[in-house]
Amino acid sequence: MAxxxxxxxxxxxxxxxxxxxxxxxxxxxxxLVDPVxxxxxxxxxxxxxxSPTVLKKRSFLGVHELYLVAALALASFYVRLYNLSYPKxxxxxxxxxxxxxxxxxxxxxxxxxxxxxxxxxxAAVGALGGFKGDFEFKSIxxxxxxxxxxxxxxxxxxxxxVGTVLLAYFTLRQSGVRPIIAAVTAFLLIIENSNVTIxxxxxxxxxxxxxxxAAVYAxxxxxIQTPFSANxxxxxxxxxxxxxxxxxxxxxxxxxxxxxxxxxxxxxxxIIGDLSVSSKKVVAHxxxxxxxxxxxxxxxxIFFFAIHFRVLYKEGDGGAFMSSAFRAGLExxxxxxxxLAQVGLGSTVTIRHLDTQGGYLHSHEHYYPTGSKQQQITxxxxxxxxxxxxxEPYLNTTVYNETFVPLTNGMKIRLxxxxxxxRLHSHDEKPPVSERDWxxxxxxxxFDGFGGDANDDWVVEIVDxxxxxxxxxxNVIALTSIIRFKHAMTGHYLFSSEVKLPEWGFGQQEVTAxxxxxxxxxxxxxxxxxxxxLNRKQARIxxxxxxxxxxxxxxxHKRMWKINQGLTNHHNWQSDPQDWPFLLRGINYxxxxxxxxxxxxxxxxxxxxxxxIFSFITYALVNIVRWWTGxxxxxxxxxxxxxxxxxxxVLGWALHYLPFFIMGRQLFLHHYLPALYFGILALGHFLExxxxxxxxxxxxxxxxxxxxxxxxxILSTLFYINYSSLIYATPWTKDKCNAAKALSTWDFxxxxxxxxxxxxxxxxxxNTPTSSFQRPSVDSIVxxxxxxxxxxxxxxxxxxxxxxxxxxEKAKKQAKKEEPVEENLPQVVPPLAVDLExxxxxxxxxxxxxLExxxxAEEAEAPVEQQDTPEVxxxxxxxxxxxxxxxxxxxxxxxPxxxxPxxxxPxxxxxxxxxPxxxxxxxxxxxxxxxxxxxx
Numbered sequence: 001m002a003x004x005x006x007x008x009x010x011x012x013x014x015x016x017x018x019x020x021x022x023x024x025x026x027x028x029x030x031x032l033v034d035p036v037x038x039x040x041x042x043x044x045x046x047x048x049x050x051s052p053t054v055l056k057k058r059s060f061l062g063v064h065e066l067y068l069v070a071a072l073a074l075a076s077f078y079v080r081l082y083n084l085s086y087p088k089x090x091x092x093x094x095x096x097x098x099x100x101x102x103x104x105x106x107x108x109x110x111x112x113x114x115x116x117x118x119x120x121x122x123a124a125v126g127a128l129g130g131f132k133g134d135f136e137f138k139s140i141x142x143x144x145x146x147x148x149x150x151x152x153x154x155x156x157x158x159x160x161x162v163g164t165v166l167l168a169y170f171t172l173r174q175s176g177v178r179p180i181i182a183a184v185t186a187f188l189l190i191i192e193n194s195n196v197t198i199x200x201x202x203x204x205x206x207x208x209x210x211x212x213x214a215a216v217y218a219x220x221x222x223x224i225q226t227p228f229s230a231n232x233x234x235x236x237x238x239x240x241x242x243x244x245x246x247x248x249x250x251x252x253x254x255x256x257x258x259x260x261x262x263x264x265x266x267x268x269x270x271i272i273g274d275l276s277v278s279s280k281k282v283v284a285h286x287x288x289x290x291x292x293x294x295x296x297x298x299x300x301x302i303f304f305f306a307i308h309f310r311v312l313y314k315e316g317d318g319g320a321f322m323s324s325a326f327r328a329g330l331e332x333x334x335x336x337x338x339x340l341a342q343v344g345l346g347s348t349v350t351i352r353h354l355d356t357q358g359g360y361l362h363s364h365e366h367y368y369p370t371g372s373k374q375q376q377i378t379x380x381x382x383x384x385x386x387x388x389x390x391x392e393p394y395l396n397t398t399v400y401n402e403t404f405v406p407l408t409n410g411m412k413i414r415l416x417x418x419x420x421x422x423r424l425h426s427h428d429e430k431p432p433v434s435e436r437d438w439x440x441x442x443x444x445x446x447f448d449g450f451g452g453d454a455n456d457d458w459v460v461e462i463v464d465x466x467x468x469x470x471x472x473x474x475n476v477i478a479l480t481s482i483i484r485f486k487h488a489m490t491g492h493y494l495f496s497s498e499v500k501l502p503e504w505g506f507g508q509q510e511v512t513a514x515x516x517x518x519x520x521x522x523x524x525x526x527x528x529x530x531x532x533x534l535n536r537k538q539a540r541i542x543x544x545x546x547x548x549x550x551x552x553x554x555x556x557h558k559r560m561w562k563i564n565q566g567l568t569n570h571h572n573w574q575s576d577p578q579d580w581p582f583l584l585r586g587i588n589y590x591x592x593x594x595x596x597x598x599x600x601x602x603x604x605x606x607x608x609x610x611x612x613i614f615s616f617i618t619y620a621l622v623n624i625v626r627w628w629t630g631x632x633x634x635x636x637x638x639x640x641x642x643x644x645x646x647x648x649x650v651l652g653w654a655l656h657y658l659p660f661f662i663m664g665r666q667l668f669l670h671h672y673l674p675a676l677y678f679g680i681l682a683l684g685h686f687l688e689x690x691x692x693x694x695x696x697x698x699x700x701x702x703x704x705x706x707x708x709x710x711x712x713x714i715l716s717t718l719f720y721i722n723y724s725s726l727i728y729a730t731p732w733t734k735d736k737c738n739a740a741k742a743l744s745t746w747d748f749x750x751x752x753x754x755x756x757x758x759x760x761x762x763x764x765x766x767n768t769p770t771s772s773f774q775r776p777s778v779d780s781i782v783x784x785x786x787x788x789x790x791x792x793x794x795x796x797x798x799x800x801x802x803x804x805x806x807x808x809e810k811a812k813k814q815a816k817k818e819e820p821v822e823e824n825l826p827q828v829v830p831p832l833a834v835d836l837e838x839x840x841x842x843x844x845x846x847x848x849x850x851l852e853x854x855x856x857a858e859e860a861e862a863p864v865e866q867q868d869t870p871e872v873x874x875x876x877x878x879x880x881x882x883x884x885x886x887x888x889x890x891x892x893x894x895x896p897x898x899x900x901p902x903x904x905x906p907x908x909x910x911x912x913x914x915x916p917x918x919x920x921x922x923x924x925x926x927x928x929x930x931x932x933x934x935x936x
Contacts, residue, residue: 026064026179031057034637040275048267048274050224058174058224068183069169076165076190080158080199085151087729089143091597092589094202098137101126101153101202105133108316109330113564115301116308117248118207125149125156141592150202157206161199164206164677165189167213171681174220175645177688184713185684191720192680194601197589197727198670205670208249212256212674215242216652216681219260223267228284240292244300252674255656257297262655263648264289305553320381321357321559324527326552328544334383340529341540343391343476345405347531348418350387353379353496354466354482354523358509360387361424361494361524363417363444369504371429375422375444379496379509388418394457394488404533407476409462412488414452422446423456424494426487426513433499438516440492457488463523478526479542485524487513493522567665577660580672581610584745587669590729591752594760598726598748599670604716609679612686616650638693646685652678731760 033054036047060066090098096112097119103110104123112119129149136142144150168189172182189195199206222235243260246253271277271285312318315332328335343349351361358379364386366376380387394412407413415424422444429441446452464473466482476483485494495514500507514522547555573587586600623643627633633643657675660667691705722740725732726748737750754760 026061026068029057029061029178031173031176031178032637032641033057035640038276045273045275046270047276048271049227049276052226054224058176061179065179068179069166072169072183072186072190073162073166075187076162079190079196080161081155083728083730084154084158084200087590087592087595087597088150089141089590089592090137090139091201092140092203092587092599095137095140097122097204098135098150098153098202101131102133102135102137103316104311105131107312107314109312109314109318109322110316111318111321111559111563113560113567114204114250115248115304117245117304118204118250120304120307120311121207122153122156122202126153129153140590153202154200157199157201157203160206160210161195164195164199164210164213167210167217168677168681168684171213171217171220172684172688174217174224175648175681175685176641177684178692181684181688181691181709184687184709185680187713188602188605188683188716189677189680191717192602192605192676193720193723193727194586194599194606194670194673194676196720197597197599198673200727201589204250205673208246208252209673209677211242211246211249211253213677215239215246215256215260216678218242219263227281228288233288236288236292237296240296241300243293244297247297248301248304252656252671253297255659255674256652257293259652259655260293262651264293302549302553305556306549309549309552321563323357323555324352325544325547326555329546329552335544336383336528337543338541339478339527339543340531340534340536341477341480341542342404342531342534343407343478343481343526343529344531344533345391345393345407345413346533347391347407347529348388349391349478349526349530350383350528351389351415351524352527353509354525355518355520356496356498356509357381358496358498360384360527361389361511362387362508363420363422363424365420366504366506368432368441368443370432371441372427372443372445374425374441375417375420376432376501376505377424377442377444377511378501378505379511386417386419389424390416390418392416404531407460409474409476410459412457412459414456415458415485416446417444420444421448423452424458424485425455426490426492426494427455428490431510431512432505433501433510434497434512436514436516439495439512439514440490442494442511442513454489455487458494459486459488460484461486466523476526477542478529479544480525482523482525484522491515494524495522497521564665569666571666571668573668574666575669577657577667577672580657580669580675581606581613583607583669584743585669585747588748591749592729594752594754595729595731596726596748596752597729600723600726600746600748601669601676602716602719602723603742604712604719605680605683606676608712609676609683612683613650613653613679615686616646616682620647636693638689642685642689642693646682649678649682649685653682731757733757 031054033051036051037044038047100110100112100119101123104120105127126149129152130147131149131153132147135145135148165186169182169186172185173179177185195209198209218235218238218241222232222239225232225235239260243253243257246256268282268285268289272282313331315327315330315334319327319330319333324335327333328337340347352359353361356379359381360379360383362378362380362384363375364378367373368376391407392414394414417423423446424442425445426440426442429443431439431441445456460476461484462473462476463482463484467473468480471477472480475481487493490513492513492515494511495517496509496511497517499510501510575585579585583601583603583606586598589597589599591597620643623633653675656678657672660671687709691702691709724730732753734750734753734755737748737753740746741748741750
């Protein structure tokens with residue numbers, strides 16, 4: 001019995017000692033080993049294979065570290081999921097990404113400048129929550145109706161934000177930081193205001209940051225594995241998968257791929273210099289790293305686009321950005337079908353421009369105000385009877401011997417406009433808009449009884465390298481032969497770029513005759529073709545070919561790139577890259593009910609991170625000079641690990657930040673978040689070296705070091721708390737708001753808030769759109785207020801009208817403050833005329849703008865072209881009106897048969913100058929006219 005008691009006591013003592021050991025390890029664990037150098041015949045070299053001891057030191061410490069991680073998780077869940085249901089209306093670029101989720105659910109094709117993964121994930125979450133696509137996310141401030149699972153859709157990025165915090169902790173542990181310092185750094189990420197804000201809404205940044213954080217963690221895990229072991233392959237594959245997910249969410253993921261690639265090159269340099277590694281293993285390193293780290297991301301990227309195209313199978317507003325061949329594969333398209341293949345004299349055709357989305361060669365009975373003042377020639381994006389041209393011989397004979405005469409390469413012809421009877425013409429006059437010497441005016445010229453002149457003659461040239469071999473290179477075949485029209489008198493070619501005519505030209509695309517310029521802009525093809533000398537039953541019929549997945553991916557990326565490059569217009573909330581590290585200004589997300597959501601970072605963490613980055617760059621330059629002079633550098637294990645790991649994170653910061661300096665598009669503060677993440681990881685290593693090495697030789701100084709860290713954390717927490725009203729849209733006062741403006745460039749509007757908190761509790765705020773704007777009827781007012789019976793009915797109406805007017809005026813002021821800043825949404829020119837049988841196709845426009853974030857341009861009412869147009873049936877527009885935020889256009893209403901001049905107004909944020917298809921421009925509430933940003 002005594003023996004059993006002694007054994008139990010010994011076991012309890014051992015358990016207590018073990019517990020004490022684990023507890024101490026959270027503070028005093030040394031996760032580092034000395035670098036190993038070996039001597040070669042000529043030189044010493046670094047042994048690159050990780051020591052097995054490293055894996056043991058950086059493995060999970062058990063229950064005590066589990067408590068630490070659980071505390072981080074709980075704190076992160078609270079901070080990121082707190083009161084997600086408020087605001088109960090659309091915030092910032094939820095206009096775009098919520099709208100995209102809706103279109104995935106409905107299956108209607110849309111165009112965006114970002115890859116599809118993150119948007120598809122939001123759509124999947126919404127569908128799981130029962131979202132049927134019945135809410136349009138039209139405008140900032142639109143209230144969510146019952147049944148829209150917006151809280152669930154916001155919980156998704158919030159949970160990913162929690163995951164990013166935990167991944168930051170585990171990443172630092174794998175890169176040699178002690179648990180307590182890793183936890184402190186992760187806590188700084190928890191209370192970093194911008195990361196909290198961005199993870200609370202239906203935006204792309206939180207999924208992107210999570211996937212980037214996963215890639216960084218997997219890579220750091222990979223670095224300490226024994227080469228070619230099972231764990232080494234697992235970590236390598238995990239890195240490739242995470243890179244693919246990041247790249248498939250936003251193109252910023254390319255910078256992460258580049259970061260891993262450069263670190264591979266850096267490590268392979270030392271592996272080649274490690275004389276203990278055979279040449280065969282060096283080749284294996286190159287092969288496996290290259291195959292997995294490039295092949296897996298590319299395969300995933302293509303895979304997600306395949307899902308994207310399969311899910312979006314219906315014609316939608318995004319179709320206007322795409323070619324007719326692409327649109328022909330969408331359900332419900334109105335692309336011409338069953339076209340006569342052989343084109344000849346006597347054919348009535350429509351002629352489509354190849355290299356722009358401008359559309360069809362077009363004319364109408366309106367005239368140039370300058371130059372020859374003859375009838376206008378333009379490109380028009382929609383099907384219309386004014387697109388039809390009759391091919392006649394240049395000698396103006398009308399006798400074809402009742403036989404079909406094919407249109408051949410080198411044949412001279414004239415093109416007569418069917419509706420007006422005038423012929424396509426060019427001469428020595430300057431174009432109406434373009435002022436280059438090598439461009440001349442193209443017009444329509446003629447009158448009744450006039451047989452034409454030599455300036456009406458054009459030579460048809462088939463472009464053989466663009467046309468499939470065979471008959472199409474000899475005779476013009478509809479859809480297949482790529483042709484040019486050479487003016488016989490001057491040698492100039494019929495030409496069009498994306499230059500737009502002003503109001504008098506209805507905003508349509510200019511057409512000229514050019515002797516220079518990009519060759520592709522002189523290329524055309526025949527889309528529709530009718531010829532009375534061909535028996536349709538016996539003639540060959542042709543349709544647009546079905547595109548392969550690769551062809552769809554290539555075309556989509558050409559459009560995405562072009563739109564992204566066009567997001568150049570100024571946006572109210574854009575900022576410059578040189579301002580980001582210093583947090584000079586934020587972005588207004590939402591203003592309502594005397595509250596505001598304003599995207600801004602935690603200045604304490606932000607400025608500390610910037611100081612860390614520039615301090616390390618200075619330190620590195622000094623050490624490079626010391627190394628050149630023969631001084632030993634980084635021989636201590638703490639210094640060696642600090643140099644290697646901090647270098648990798650500062651490199652990640654630079655790769656995710658510096659490329660923005662060469663971008664011409666609209667930019668916003670949220671573009672800095674991936675770089676900031678790497679900066680915070682570098683900050684963690686600064687805190688580690690500060691507490692474990694520089695001051696560790698003196699216990700008292702080490703305590704001071706920990707005290708400094710505690711003070712830094714407290715200051716960061718106080719900043720988070722003080723500015724939390726701008727994160728959660730909680731009540732704040734004007735005095736506190738004004739006192740919080742540490743920098744004059746912090747432009748959140750303190751006039752939005754009440755003078756005292758008591759005013760919030762006394763006011764009754766409705767969470768339903770009171771300005772939605774169902775005006776109370778006079779009868780209902782009379783019933784509810786008996787005293788009103790005494791008031792004349794006219795007075796009541798006047799009072800109601802005045803109330804509505806005041807609410808609308810207030811909404812207008814708020815609307816000016818809020819603009820979604822998206823980077824990816826294209827914008828479109830208002831449709832000019834309705835087509836007889838096809839959904840209007842929008843012109844390609846250069847996108848001036850800011851999507852994940854994106855600015856938008858407003859549609860202006862355009863004067864209607866006065867002309868007699870054949871009556872046509874109105875068709876339901878395929879494109880839904882949207883405004884673009886970051887340059888994303890969101891509006892395309894098709895209007896019946898009249899061409900309208902387009903007044904282009906500068907988009908409010910990144911908005912393609914004249915974008916093919918605006919995605920629905922968030923309609924402005926009557927009382928809340930919020931315009932989504934034009935870009936991102």
